[in-house]
Amino acid sequence: MRSSLVNLLVCTFLVKVSNSENTFENVTVVLARNDVPETTVATFDSLKEVIPDVKDEVRITGNVPILYENSIFDVPSLFSLDLSNVGLEEIKPGAFGNVPLLNKLVLNSNNLTEIQSDTFTDLNVRYIDLSSNSIFLLQPGAFTNFKAYYVTLENNKLTELSSGVFENVTLGILNLGSNSLYTIAPKALSTLGLTRLNLFGNNLEEIDPDVFDMQELTSLSLNYNSIKSLRSGDLRNLPQLDDLWLSGNELEEIPEGVFNNTKLAYLHLDRNHIAEIGSQAFDNMSALILLNIDSNNLTQWDNDWLSGVSRNAFISVGHNLISEIPDEAFKNYPQVASINLQGNKIRNISDNAFDQLEIINHFNLAYNEIDNWDSNLLDNVIILHLDLRKNKLKCIEGDLSEIFRKVQLIGLENNPWDEECAKKIGEFQNKRNWISSWDRYQLD
Template sequence: MRSSLVNLLLCTFFLKVSTSEKITFENVTVQWYVGNKTQETVYTSDNLKKIIPDEEDEVRVWIHGSIPILYEKSVSDIPNLYILRLSGVGMEEIKPGAFGNLPLLKALLLDSNNLIEIKTDTFVDLNVLYIDLSFNSIVLLQPGVFKNFKAVHVNLGNNKLAELPRGVFENFTLENLILSYNLLHTIAPSALSTIGLTKLSLFGNKLEEIDPEAFDMQELITLELDDNLVKLLRPGDLRNLPKLEILVLARNELEEIPEGVFNNTKLIVLILDANKIAKIASKAFDDMPDLVALYIDSNNLTQWDNNWLRGAKSLAHISVNFNQIMEIPDKAFKNYPRVKSIGLEGNKIGKISAKAFDKLEHVDDYLDLSFNEIDSWSPHLLGNVSVGRLELNGNMLPCIEGDLKTVFKNVEVTNFQYNPWNEECVKKVEEFIQTSVELVD
């Protein structure tokens, strides 16, 4: 009798322990919203559906508290769940099968937790607009994590992923994938090739190259690779990105731009800021008919090549601020006579050829030559070029010959502050400002 009682107590004890270990939601605060109705309650249960109102309207749920483990079927069979937020609840593990039969779910927020590994079949068969797994400590995504998964945006930024193997995105349909601020140094060939991406954010990783086998994404439009370790670009690196329009390679380790990387691409915006670029091949930007904006600020360029950008018929903005360029040569802008802006601020330009602006017709927004070393300005230098705003401030101009109204007749706004004007020129400038206030910034 005594033995039977002990066994009964032990069974009861183990049953309770086993049951308690399976409870995902224990004394958590659940806020749910249906239309304009809001309710908040403290909740303990193994499945979220027991607290969600059984209505046809979409329900949005925010949960606060501690949820170390999301157990199997803990968020399942909830036909009207529209948004679920489990941000910052200390989650360390998601058991495969935790999510199931959620036909209306559009946003799943799991950010700012302590997840380290996401296992196979964790998000199987889900169809959402957005899933947020950012700001965790994820080091591993097992193959098949997103099996038969459909989404528009997936955020895996600010984790600790060092590699992206094949199979992670098996049978996956996705438009925008954020993998920024991880530790990625390699992406397996074909790991991303079948999911239909149009935008891929990889900034803030440790990638050293653009491997055409890894970057084989036929639908990709935007690729963000800033803040990586890319040192070398090779002809053909972009050959498997036929629809690429925006490429960001700022803050890498590039020293040279060779021919054959960007030619005959559909790029519209190319950003190469804050590298170490000292040399650009004369034909590096040829045959880019769709290019609208080129940014090469904060590099080590010393020369301006007037042959750059042949065939760039759509170019509107070129910015080469804060380099080491010392001279503007003849016909410097002949290949793009009609642009909106030219940025050459903060270089070492001391010489401007008398024919530097030949072939240039107009610069609608601005021509920025501020903070250089320009010490003379010919009255006929601009010729008939019309300029929205001319920036000459912060140079070494002691004076400008001729009548300033004539010199800058085709310039809407002229800014030439902070130059070492001589006494004669100070008076001329003051008169110009007084009689042409609208021309001076």
């Protein structure tokens, strides 16, 4: 049993030195090994001396305020190094060198305030974590001849990103979320080869095509910034962009020419202040899977917003101020996966609202103010799941089995049904074995 577990080689160092530039003093080094028993080492002169010449994952605990030059140097077996929460305040240039196997470097939850030039020169790692420090400055050349798949600088105090910070650098994913960035220099990120960029929770006010000039980028998070407007052509230098997050900004309008003819599959515009969407603003988004405009200030549904969208699209415009569904509201996408209009102010539905809509998987009209349901509304549309819960329906006249004959599951609960109508609905649900249709769907 013991041989199948990962044993820990714990080395405790009580170093008494006069050299003020000694990095490691009174620290514990834990080597994750599965082929040696636990061993205690009294003293050491360098990190290299306590790491055998085999691939190792190393965690250091204690107080390490400064990494001096050559602190982590000439350790060819080092695979992973964790220096999180050790009180680190400064990394001197040249602290890292000749660590060809280093795959993971964790420096989070320390007291770093800046990254100096040449700090990470010539490093080739997969993952580096600098999150949850107090970094307000990345000096030009901080990352030089550097290669990594994922770098996170999340939850720091950066206010700007200047050009030259990344010189001859290749990255896959860069996380700059939860900083205070208000400006990024043009082309500062353009040559990195990024596929994903997280700028969540900063202070950016626009999408500048000179800044967002990343030909390989597929995912961009700009949630909870201060973006006030979008312009035609803002995304012109992001040809591969598939996933765009703009939730929680200060947008009031979506004009035409921003998203048209893009490859976007996922577009998040929820939690803004959007009151107006230009006609055809979402036309020709043939790859669209999710359009989320929840929790905005829209007062009407425009049947010309979209055309040419995928039949797999999920269109969510919940928790707005829409009061009616107009004629042929869904004419431009006769087959679509889902439409969510939950939590609006919808009271009126045009007699022809569903004309030209052929089939839809989920249609959510719950938590609105619908007080009348025309018996012919759904004559020509197949709906797998229809949600009419929590409206103001007192009765639906006519044969419910006929009215909802093309609906597979329906939610009718929590309406103020008249006594006789409530009895009719109960019989209708029992007849189709829908004792609680929507609850059953939710359970599935």
